[in-house]
Amino acid sequence: MNTQPAYFTAFENLAMERTPSGVLTVRFHTGDGPATFTGRLHTDFPRALYEIGEDRGNRVLVLTGTGDRFMTDIDGASLGDITRPAEWDRTISEGRRVMQRLADLEMPIVAAVNGPATIHSEYALISDIVIVSDTTVFSDFPHLTFGIVPGDGIHIVWEEALGLNRARYLTMTHGSFTAEQAERWGAVAEVVAQDKVLLRARELAETLAAKPQLLTRYLAVTLRQRISRRIAEGTQLGMALEGLTAADLAHQG
Numbered sequence: 732m733n734t735q736p737a738y739f740t741a742f743e744n745l746a747m748e749r750t751p752s753g754v755l756t757v758r759f760h761t762g763d764g765p766a767t768f769t770g771r772l773h774t775d776f777p778r779a780l781y782e783i784g785e786d787r788g789n790r791v792l793v794l795t796g797t798g799d800r801f802m803t804d805i806d807g808a809s810l811g812d813i814t815r816p817a818e819w820d821r822t823i824s825e826g827r828r829v830m831q832r833l834a835d836l837e838m839p840i841v842a843a844v845n846g847p848a849t850i851h852s853e854y855a856l857i858s859d860i861v862i863v864s865d866t867t868v869f870s871d872f873p874h875l876t877f878g879i880v881p882g883d884g885i886h887i888v889w890e891e892a893l894g895l896n897r898a899r900y901l902t903m904t905h906g907s908f909t910a911e912q913a914e915r916w917g918a919v920a921e922v923v924a925q926d927k928v929l930l931r932a933r934e935l936a937e938t939l940a941a942k943p944q945l946l947t948r949y950l951a952v953t954l955r956q957r958i959s960r961r962i963a964e965g966t967q968l969g970m971a972l973e974g975l976t977a978a979d980l981a982h983q984g
Contacts, residue, residue, distance in 0.1 A: 753790030882969025
């Protein structure tokens with residue numbers, strides 16, 4: 732008898748599998764290869780997080796990518812005309828929900844960053860435990876490339892993970908940082924070989940899942956209070972200003 736929840740297969744770019752102990756692995760992908768970030772994924776991820784959070788069968792979440800990268804590609808056209816207020820209203824709603832739902836998810840989150848993370852690295856860096864491949868490089872490719880403010884939560888998560896001045900420097904200069912730098916700066920927990928990333932993340936997740944569920948649920952709530960508050964305070968304004976710079980693109984020569 733198949734007791735797999737229906738939402739496990741409801742989202743075309745999110746592959747889900749759960750161990751008997753309650754460790755749920757969510758893997759970003761496109762056609763079972765490395766994920767390209769699209770409008771569909773932007774819509775689906777907050778919906779998936781709602782389902783994940785409501786399911787008490789999930790005790791720990793592991794987030795990872797596919798193949799040799801976490802996420803490096805984006806289909807900008809699929810996000811719609813971001814210079815139009817009605818389109819941006821949908822983007823704000825989805826963007827706020829994904830970050831707030833990650834921050835408020837009542838279970839530990841372990842990120843298995845399996846390679847470069849140049850698109851939405853905040854999805855990984857907001858996690859409670861971040862395990863990264865030695866091939867990982869972090870950056871924020873799309874925002875300054877497209878000419879818009881990075882106000883969708885990455886500005887908050889990078890600041891929390893890297894420190895105020897370093898985050899501002901890297902954001903303003905469109906910089907990147909390696910796995911080794913991230914570990915040295917305290918932004919990630921461990922750097923391991925690429926073929927060990929998911930194994931190590933799952934090992935830690937299983938250790939957490941073996942603890943009483945109320946303990947792990949409320950550890951997550953307790954330890955994410957500050958970042959939850961900052962997401963609530965800063966994402967709406969950040970995305971409004973991002974939308975203003977997006978609208979300005981329509982008036983540039």
